[in-house]
Amino acid sequence: MTTLKDRVADCFCALFPNHSREELLTASRESIPEWDSLAGVTLLTLLEQELHINFDLSEIEHLNSVAAVLNYVSTHSALHGQRHDQ
Amino acid sequence: MNLLEALKIINRSGSAPGKPFRVTLICGFTPLHLETFLTAHIASNRPQAGVTISHGLYGDLAGNLERCKPSEMDAAAVVIEWADLDPRLGARSSGGWDPHRLPDILQCVRRQLQRIGRALNLLTHQPVAVSFPTLPVPPVSYTRPAHLSEFEAELHAELASFAASLGAQPHLRVLSTLEVDRRSPFVLRGDLKSELAAGFPYSLAHADEMARLLAGLLYLPARKKGLITDLDDTLWRGILGEIGAAEVSWSLEGHAQVHGLYQQLLASLAASGTLVGVASKNEPDLVNEAFARRDLLLAPERVFPIESNWGAKSQSIARILKVWNIGPDAVVFVDDSPMELAEVQAAYPDLECVVFPKDDPTGVWNLLLHLRESFGIARLQIEDSLRSQSLRSQVSFQAEIQGSPAGLDTFLEHADAEITFTYSKWADLRAFELVNKTNQFNLNGERLSESEWNSLIESEGRFVLRVAYKDRFGSLGTIAVLIGTSGGGLVTIDYWVMSCRAFSRRIEHRCLAWVFDHFGVGEVALRFVSTARNGPLQEFLATLLGPPPWESLHITRAVFQEKCPVLYHSVLETA
Numbered sequence: 241m242t243t244l245k246d247r248v249a250d251c252f253c254a255l256f257p258n259h260s261r262e263e264l265l266t267a268s269r270e271s272i273p274e275w276d277s278l279a280g281v282t283l284l285t286l287l288e289q290e291l292h293i294n295f296d297l298s299e300i301e302h303l304n305s306v307a308a309v310l311n312y313v314s315t316h317s318a319l320h321g322q323r324h325d326q
Numbered sequence: 327m328n329l330l331e332a333l334k335i336i337n338r339s340g341s342a343p344g345k346p347f348r349v350t351l352i353c354g355f356t357p358l359h360l361e362t363f364l365t366a367h368i369a370s371n372r373p374q375a376g377v378t379i380s381h382g383l384y385g386d387l388a389g390n391l392e393r394c395k396p397s398e399m400d401a402a403a404v405v406i407e408w409a410d411l412d413p414r415l416g417a418r419s420s421g422g423w424d425p426h427r428l429p430d431i432l433q434c435v436r437r438q439l440q441r442i443g444r445a446l447n448l449l450t451h452q453p454v455a456v457s458f459p460t461l462p463v464p465p466v467s468y469t470r471p472a473h474l475s476e477f478e479a480e481l482h483a484e485l486a487s488f489a490a491s492l493g494a495q496p497h498l499r500v501l502s503t504l505e506v507d508r509r510s511p512f513v514l515r516g517d518l519k520s521e522l523a524a525g526f527p528y529s530l531a532h533a534d535e536m537a538r539l540l541a542g543l544l545y546l547p548a549r550k551k552g553l554i555t556d557l558d559d560t561l562w563r564g565i566l567g568e569i570g571a572a573e574v575s576w577s578l579e580g581h582a583q584v585h586g587l588y589q590q591l592l593a594s595l596a597a598s599g600t601l602v603g604v605a606s607k608n609e610p611d612l613v614n615e616a617f618a619r620r621d622l623l624l625a626p627e628r629v630f631p632i633e634s635n636w637g638a639k640s641q642s643i644a645r646i647l648k649v650w651n652i653g654p655d656a657v658v659f660v661d662d663s664p665m666e667l668a669e670v671q672a673a674y675p676d677l678e679c680v681v682f683p684k685d686d687p688t689g690v691w692n693l694l695l696h697l698r699e700s701f702g703i704a705r706l707q708i709e710d711s712l713r714s715q716s717l718r719s720q721v722s723f724q725a726e727i728q729g730s731p732a733g734l735d736t737f738l739e740h741a742d743a744e745i746t747f748t749y750s751k752w753a754d755l756r757a758f759e760l761v762n763k764t765n766q767f768n769l770n771g772e773r774l775s776e777s778e779w780n781s782l783i784e785s786e787g788r789f790v791l792r793v794a795y796k797d798r799f800g801s802l803g804t805i806a807v808l809i810g811t812s813g814g815g816l817v818t819i820d821y822w823v824m825s826c827r828a829f830s831r832r833i834e835h836r837c838l839a840w841v842f843d844h845f846g847v848g849e850v851a852l853r854f855v856s857t858a859r860n861g862p863l864q865e866f867l868a869t870l871l872g873p874p875p876w877e878s879l880h881i882t883r884a885v886f887q888e889k890c891p892v893l894y895h896s897v898l899e900t901a
Binding site for chain 2: 250251254255289290
């Protein structure tokens with residue numbers, strides 16, 4: 241079964257194809273040069289489309305690592321009643 | 327296509343081996359997802375090579391257009407939205423909507439359109455797709471939304487006039503707003519949250535649709551060449567063998583208007599270069615009687631050949647393909663019977679078989695749109711209207727050759743053939759099309775993009791020779807193109823194509839004779855490459871050079887004069 245972590249990782253892999261999946265799982269904005277503001281907008285749009293959640297734009301600036309994104313997504317998916325296997 | 331799919335397509339295309347297709351996306355907003363989808367759709371259309379997209383500065387569409395460098399791109403997409411014509415028409419501006427400002431907004435729109443028009447006129451080497459505003463006009467005017475204001479009417483009039491002026495230029499392809507309307511629901515196009523936060527005004531669905539349509543304008547798919555239609559309950563309503571030629575119907579009064587619409591589309595397709603033939607299980611005499619009806623909307627002379635018999639339709643189609651001399655992958659077969667379609671499909675897996683939904687007017691309407699999509703052309707050329715007629719001529723021509731007791735030479739001597747050579751530094755759309763669609767008599771099978779074509783034509787010392795032909799059987803229009811260089815006592819021919827409709831007339835010999843005489847050289851070099859489909863070209867070369875493989879693709883004047891048969895054409899030259 242596809243986990244939420246897998247789906248988030250799929251989005252990162254599609255957006256940053258020059259980095260390995262393992263590398264991306266521990267990555268942050270600092271470790272990925274391509275993660276600029278436009279890539280950040282694309283990432284959130286991608287996650288919104290794939291995970292059917294809405295990001296609060298004011299929180300975007302805090303989502304600076306894959307772990308932070310995963311944490312945000314997990315929390316908000318649960319708040320919206322979506323079930324994901326971790 | 328969703329965003330994840332688009333990104334995956336882009337990542338895959340990055341490793342494609344071919345030379346990347348360079349596109350400049352010119353818009354005033356942050357290109358963001360439109361860029362992603364455009365890259366993905368172009369990559370899907372041409373998987374043999376990667377795609378690179380560049381763009382300019384935010385908020386300056388006209389400036390981006392003026393700054394873009396034609397030498398650094400193969401195509402451009404210009405996406406105009408209201409804010410590009412006057413920032414006050416965008417959601418991110420606070421310039422004011424006071425009624426007394428409306429004339430000034432209109433004036434700014436006019437000036438900006440003129441500026442955009444001037445810049446577009448300079449991009450003549452590449453295909454340029456242009457889209458006009460697709461988003462709602464903000465509530466700038468003082469009228470209620472349902473009440474068309476003078477301001478809004480003038481705004482649309484300015485755009486319509488501008489679009490019409492662009493349509494006359496061959497390198498510009500204006501995206502039809504009607505097609506955008508058909509594909510993308512108006513109320514779902516914009517994303518104000520995204521526009522305010524990130525400067526990207528489109529919803530994902532609209533960005534995807536716009537990108538798909540623009541990509542389709544920039545990289546045209548291979549056009550189908552021929553349509554074979556059934557008759558009973560397809561071209562007309564009713565079974566000819568049961569009710570007779572006088573009773574089959576295609577009129578509104580006869581409750582058969584969908585067949586009339588279909589006939590009108592076929593007539594239009596035939597007049598714009600599509601080959602239209604018939605495969606019907608019927609008595610030939612009855613079919614002739616029906617085609618003699620004066621109220622038929624598809625002129626009988628536009629249809630060729632008509633195969634009416636009681637054999638399998640796949641056999642009729644085999645004969646039609648032979649006469650047309652094209653492959654099944656370039657043909658669409660339309661029939662109301664799923665069983666007949668299945669029989670043909672089994673025989674020709676590459677041929678597109680489409681059901682005529684005779685009892686479903688909406689289905690017929692969609693079929694008409696699908697056929698227009700498959701056969702549509704950018705511009706009408708004289709050769710398009712000649713195609714069906716010249717095929718008939720070809721059949722008569724071949725029949726006379728085969729039946730001529732005195733042999734080919736006697737026949738050609740009395741064919742009243744006239745060849746017109748047009749020698750110049752430039753080439754028209756017909757020449758470009760011939761190079762890109764001819765397979766059998768093609769020197770090397772190379773295809774060229776529009777930007778490659780324009781660079782080639784403009785290169786130093788290059789000549790283009792266009793060849794038109796007519797004889798007592800009719801005109802074939804421009805049927806051959808040679809492109810090459812001359813210098814140092816040698817002519818090198820890099821591209822040489824000739825339509826298969828022009829075979830058996832010794833036109834290829836006349837072309838070489840003309841090259842030897844015009845340039846006064848002793849030798850012609852051919853940049854030949856063997857392909858799976860250029861057998862007829864190889865057969866011609868074998869008559870001069872002996873059987874392949876050939877050590878040298880140089881033909882000397884002495885060899886040519888020794889091997890060239892007698893030529894009977896009269897020759898005209900134009901520049």
